[in-house]
Amino acid sequence: MLRVLDELFWVLRREGLAVSTAQAIDAARVCDLLGFSDRLALRDGLGAVLATRREDLARFRECFDRFFAPERGHLGDLWSRLRARGFRDDELAALRELLDAAAQRSSGDAAGFLAFAGGASDLDQMLSAAGIARALAPMTSGLQVGFFAHEVGKAIGLPTLGSALRRMKDALREALGDARGALLAAALGEELEAMKRRVRAHVEATLARRLGEDRDEDATRAADRPFSALSAEEVESVRRAIRRLSERLRGAERVRQKRSKRGRIDPHRTLRRSLRTGGIPFQPARRVRRRDKPRLVLLCDVSDSVRLASRFMLELVSVSQELFSGTRSFVFVSDLGETTELFQRRTPEAALAAIEHGAVVDRTRNSNYGRALVAFEEALGSSVDRRTTIVILGDGRTNFLADEVAVVERLEKRARAVLWICPESPGTWGNGDSAMPRYAAAATRVLVARTARELEDAAREVVARRK
Incomplete structure (x- = not known):
């Protein structure tokens, strides 16, 4: 048994897992208790003492399965x-x-x-x-x-x-x-x-x-490449990365909700309460739980000029329904269309396919930001308050039509924040039909998202607004 364990430790160390002497002794005790008859029980037991970090557990299991594979079985020397x-x-x-x-x-x-x-x-x-x-x-x-x-x-x-x-x-x-x-x-x-x-x-x-x-490495390079320069394979790679980000955000929210069921411990109130018991905090005091979540409203330009950026952003819409209460989503080109129920009724893939095929708004027309913003304000009505975060994704290119910046200014005064995600470099703002300098002045903050990595940073900034 010790020889087999010694060989396993050598394989683990070669793969970059640190196995200390104390861990080796604990692993020997685990093998003595569990034996080698139940493979899964032994793997879980050794993983508990050898994989001290969550990110090491998958690597340990891969090494364990490879080491004890039937074709690699041997009886010593x-x-x-x-x-x-x-x-x-x-x-x-x-x-x-x-x-x-x-x-x-x-x-x-x-x-x-x-x-x-x-x-x-x-x-x-x-x-x-x-x-x-x-x-x-x-x-x-x-x-x-x-x-x-x-x-x-x-x-x-x-x-x-x-x-x-x-x-x-x-x-x-x-x-x-x-x-x-x-x-x-x-x-x-x-x-x-x-x-x-x-x-x-x-x-x-x-x-x-x-x-x-x-x-x-190719996926990393694709994450740092502008959307306009992505190949078809890189687009699919970025989509998978956005989906993984969505799952991480969803999982983190579930953990946060589970931990907050009883409320966080309030250290100041706990210390004050411990004065009754001689400074020993027998009964922790907890903060009052937040009963309402902030609201989120998304408005995405789905015209050809920002097609990929909006496509990736809409991947995150389904996640936002768990992170925010009363999430509403809209898309526009010239006309405005609400997609809230579409994402509620269908899977994200089916909803995205419907939007791309023009089932919500006509995508063959030219962008009309002024018309869409006016319709957007009318659709929201009086629902915007200080708990509402508005996210607008678009390049701000108005085709020399009215930009209706006043709508953004009014929404910014009523909402908690108006975040504008722009897939163009600031160096191009104001060139030609770009109204981004005026939109940037009216919004609370502009987040540049020219690449998948920058879009991920922008998504994290939006998620941070739920606190």
Whole structure:
């Protein structure tokens, strides 16, 4: 058990998980209590003592499943595996002498003999060496796996080991007899093939990690690229990132609501109350819970000039219904259309598809901010108060029509805040038909969202208004 745990700790440390001595002792105690019969119970038990951070738990489970995968199962070192096949100690002693002699004759490739005779972790340590990593550095495609697996095998001495095992057949027959010698030689051949499969699996895993890192880097670059420069694949990558943000915001709100059911502890009132009991806070005092949530109203320009930004922003509308009470959403191009019930009745994907196909407003017309803002103010009526946050997403390009900035000024005076999310750089404001300088002066704050990362920051700013 200790040898298996030692190999598991080595794998975990290689993957970047810190395993202290105290954690190793606790893990041994967990194995002693749970045993190895229930795989899931053992994984959960070891995860409780080895994964101290939430972000480490997924990595630990991945390492655990890979380490205890059926195809990687082993009975210790070579001698334990051969003994489990039924070979006697005297036969293994003869084999040990032959292997030692072969390793001395091939001193330059002795490491391969040591890994062959050792356990799984011995080979893993050899494959994780810097020289092997350099040998795999040029690999870029799955078509190269076979070539690089052969190169890695050469680097750790597998060809020399194979030649030595073939020469041992006659020596094994002489020492053990034809039948037992041939049987032991066949078992050694199977062990060598298993070692080659382990090397190939390492090469494939290295390539998979490298391709995954490249995809992560591509997603990171897409998050910092302007919406107008995104390819179709990058658009889908950004959409997935926005959905993950939505889920994180939704999950954080659920946790906050769960914790606030009883109210937060008020330290000042708790200290004052503890004076009755000699300064010992037997009964914590809690703050009065907030019974009402702030309201949110969203107005999104869905014209072609801001199509992607509005599409990503509308992904967050369904989340806002949990974060704010009485959330209302509107879209416009020239005319105004309310989408509140659309997002309530349908899934976010179905609602977005309906908006994109023009089921709410005619998207073929030119933007008319003045007309849309006047209709927006009429639709809100007297519902805007100091608990209402209004979010407007648009580039402020009016097509030289009336901008109706006075509407934004009136809403800003009545609402808690009017946040304007603009997908254009401030350097372009005021050029041509842009009325953004006037809208920026009337709004409480303008949030620039030219990229997915900036849009995420803007969304977090909107969410922060619920407090």
